[in-house]
Amino acid sequence: MAEDPVTLTVDGVELTVPAGTTILEAAAQLGIEIPVICWHEATTANGLCRVCVVDEDGGRLLQPACIAECRAGASIETRNERALRSRRTILEMLAASVDLSEAPEIEAAMADCEADAQRFPDARAREHELIDDNPFYLRDYSQCVLCWRCVQVCAEDAQYTFALTLDGRGHDTQVATAFDISMTESPCVFCGQCVGVCPTGALKPKVEWGLEQGLAPDEIRSLTRAPRRRREE
Amino acid sequence: MNGQLPDDSLDNLLAPYAGRGREALLPVLWDVQTAAGHISPEAVHRISHCLRVPEADIYGVIGFYSLFHANPTGQRIVRVCTDPVCGLRGGDALLEALPDDPQVTIEHSPCLGLCEHAPAALVSVRGEGERSLAPLTDVAQLLTPDALPDYPVVHAAEPAVLLEGAQPDRAQTLADYGDYAGLRRALALTPDEIVALLDESGLIGRGGAAFPTGRKWHFTRGDPQARRWLVCNADESEPGTFKDRALMEACPHRLLEGMAIAARCIGANHGYLFIRGEYPLATQRLAAAIAEAEAANLLGVGIGGSDFDFRIEIRRGAGAYICGEESALFEAIEGKRGFPRIKPPYPTDVGLFGEPTTVNNVETLAAVPGILVHGAAWFRSMGTEGSSGSKLVSVSGHVRKPGVYEIEPGITLRAFLDGLCGGVEGELQAVLMGGAAGTFLRPEQIDVKLSFEDLRAAGSTFGSGAIMVFNETVDLRDVLQRLARFFQHESCGKCFPCQLGTQRQLELLQRAPQPGDAQRLHDVGWTMTEASLCGLGQTAGSAVLSALEQWPGMFGEVERQHG
Known part of the structure; x- marks a missing residue:
């Protein structure tokens, strides 16, 4: 039984999508790109990185756009200050733990929300030795x-x-x-x-x-x- | 013996699990851990064949749970609690005073739920198992634990409903408790009638989320074709919370009867009682009570001559606060790393093994038999409009009589501390309500009434009923640092806000405050609160954000405010 299509607004623009469409997919239809790290089209989405969080109707929690499905009548803000604060802070905390020098997409996401890679200067990074244990x-x-x-x-x-x-x-x-x-x-x-x-x-x-x-x-x-x-x- | 099990002993140990699948993984790992002190590559190899679980997955499960070890340990493992209250009472000094001995593996432990008897420790002896030790007065007791008697259990109070008949030194037997009159009443009612009774009573969940119990049972019955499960969440691990432990140790039958009534209502024939691995005394007493109830045909097949079958299986957690989160608890029962699941779907639709599940807190279930016996009006005659019935609270820190108390919601915090708790030791500085994930009250705020609705209106929380009291001698930054360390240790690592945020929060609290740190703590705290996947992450910044609000100067000024 097919459910009715869902009409909502994303960053002020109204659109109608099939039931079950994620906020990430709906935004993409409008040409709005929400940054993601863990999401990949070939793997099960687990909503881990939360860099894609958006504000839905000012609710108590931000919603991970990669797995949250569009709800009828919802008003989604992908770049308001609340969503950007979490996105920026997650990226700043990540940059303090991980060497992102070979992750250009993450670096671009950081630039996009003006994240400061040096925000947490005395943080403990996850440092590991390079493992070279196979020919491939x-x-x-x-x-x-x-x-x-x-x-x-x-x-x-x-x-x-x-x-x-x-x-x-x-x-x-x-x-x-x-x-x-x-x-x-x-x-x-x-x-x-x-x-x-x-x-x-x-x-x-x-x-x-x-x-x-x-x-x-x-x-x-x-x-x-x-x-x-x-x-x- | 250095912890290597002979092959035949591993065979004997695995034999009872043959034919079972991954759900048996935590019980198997516990058996091996207890027998050998660690779980070796050879053991993992054999378990993998027995349960048909990949070796890498088993290794990942061992690495997730603090009480499991992949590397050899000493003959005994001593874990000393250094969380806020044990820290105040000398836990750190005990830990530092333990001598180096290859036969003793020494670990810091998160809250052991013995705060009223602080300082506390948990000792594992190879081949024997766990024992809780409290209150400790010197380090020698950690090495000769048999010399220390079991701690006394409860301070009961008026009205004694949940703790009626509780004894300080032993568990109630069936003869003490009575033959499950509430369950017999439930067997004469339809499930709809039981739900209506629960709805009318106003019983709401005692684990922290305060969800209406009758509604939860009703939703679990949504699909009449589905197999359904009952789970009791006894993974009480919130620092400062120990009321479920006391209830299970003193009145195990009240919980078992509540589980049977819940199972009858939702139509479950199998219940899991998932109890934290750090509660050995409660585990023993529950196991004995289950055996007693089965022998009396109050659990098992054809209960009381009816057509109702219900078995209760105890599952021990293995050192992971996150498993108190209901979906992470399901993952643990299913033999996996305790990662919380994405919601929706909710457990009443898709729960344990993907089937409809009711999961209730210990105290919630223990409140049920009284409602069946005495009725909803009786239950409503206690407490307040929004918090009917009696409520257990765990009080620790600087009061003259710390312990578990049963109160009627509606009493003010001040009257409670001055009355039953014997007054504050020294001059009151702060009260932490709701545990590590709670909020602070200043001395001028303690006229608030203890009820779910009054505390919520005051911007605080009843949570699981934990009340930690700190006098003027306490450095609250030290308390916050210990809370932050707890969350850093207990974050499962699944979602980035909590995995990274609990680490950054701890680092910021461990260093001398620097310009911008108040803002950093604010951003980290709000990011965890608003963007984390589960309730742990969403409350991991709660105490720090509350402290920033109550004592704005503590970390310097917040420069930019958002949201």
Whole structure:
């Protein structure tokens, strides 16, 4: 049974969309681009990053545009001061924890809402050593924003390989293999999908990275070191 | 023994779980953790085969729950609470005084729910399990815990309804409590009649959200074809909150009877009692009470000669405050990391195992038998218009008699502190209402009435009924830092505002105030409040924002105001 279409306004412009349309999709129809980090068309949307939050009718909570469905009669503000404060603060807090130097889309989102990357100068960053444990890709979790996409495509969103998990909790969460074994010891089949969906430089194709460093392909493959040891607690 | 289990012992341990799936993961991990002190790669490998869960997923679950260890631990694990009240009572000093010993693994613990007996600790002994220790007077007690008797449970008060017949040193038996007269009454009523009775009573949830209980039961019955579940949320972990613990330790049958009535109403045949892993005494007493009730045919198959079957299964949490959030609690029962789910859909439609579920707080369920026995009018005769019935409160900090009290809503905070609590120790500086996720009151604000509606109107919160009292000797910045550390430790990490915001909030409170910090705290707090995914994140900045409002000079001036 098809539900009735929904009419609402986004940034003052009225439009009608099919029931079930997300605010992100409705805004896109009007040419309004709402920034996203975790959302990806190929993965299940979990509403993690909250950079896409918008103000719906001045409600108690801001709504994540990527998963919130359009409601009839709603008035959505994608860029009022309230929505921008949360968007800006999330990006400022993220920049204090993560190396975003290879995440141009996030840097653009920061510029768009005038986020200050130095807002939290004494903050503890998530610093991790580069992991080089297989011939195909490198893992630099200092650049990981915890969008979960790699874990999702490794599991039910695509590959059903289950090589990856999230370890730890809160700010200290990290993408990991079981007991931090190397990728070659893990069930990883090196399908490459995790690298494909990574929004930052956390997962890098090794050959591309090596060529950028001025290495020949043979040299790059010979770089793989011994399996990594478990990190300190 | 260094924590390596012989193969046959692991086999024996896993045998009862054969054929079960992922929902058995937390119970299995608890068994291995208790037997071996940690969960080794070999154990994970075997569990993976037994339950058909990927090894990486199991490792991720171990890493999520604080009471599980992937690395070897000592023969005993000692966890000392250093949250606000235990901090005031010497918790930090105890932690620091513990000697280095490879056989003892020492950890800081978030609130253990023993604030009235602060300072408190939780000790795990390999092969035996957990024991709560409080009140501690010296460090030696942590290493020879058998010498310390169990703490006394409750201070009952008038009207003693929920805590009627509570004893300080033991749990009520079935003989003390009676043979579930409320349940027998419920068996004679239709589910609609039970819902109507609950609606009429005005009972609202005691876990913090104050949702009408009758409505929740009604919504769970929306799809008559669906299998339905009853879940009791006994994951009480909010710092300063310990009333559910006391209720379970003293009056376990009242809770079990309330669960059976709820199950009868919504049409559930299986109930989970999800209790935090830090409550070993309550867990033991509930298990004994369940066995007693089953033997008396008050739980189990064909209850009281009727066609109603209802079993209660205790599930132990494993150290994660977030699992008090109802959808995160479902994830834990399902054997996953305790991440809260996106709402809607709500649990009454899509809950445990994707099926309609009622989840109620311990105290809410314990209020139900009295309503069945004495009627809705009796319940309404207590308390206020918007807060009918009696209410348990947990009082800790600087009062002469900290403890769990049963009160009639409508009494002022001042009268309560001066009366039942024996008065404030020293000169009152501040009261934190509602726990770590609550708000502060200044001394001139304590004439507010203790009821859901009066506290809400005053911009405060009753929340779960936690009242923490601080006198003039307390550095409130230190209190805020401890609260911030709690949230930083307990954030699940799922959504960015809370994952990052709890870390930034702690950092800002740990450093000497610098220009702009008040504004930073304000922005971090409001971002968590308005943009976080679940109730934890949405209240993780509450106490700090409240302090900024009550004592604006505490962090310097706020330069720019928004929203």
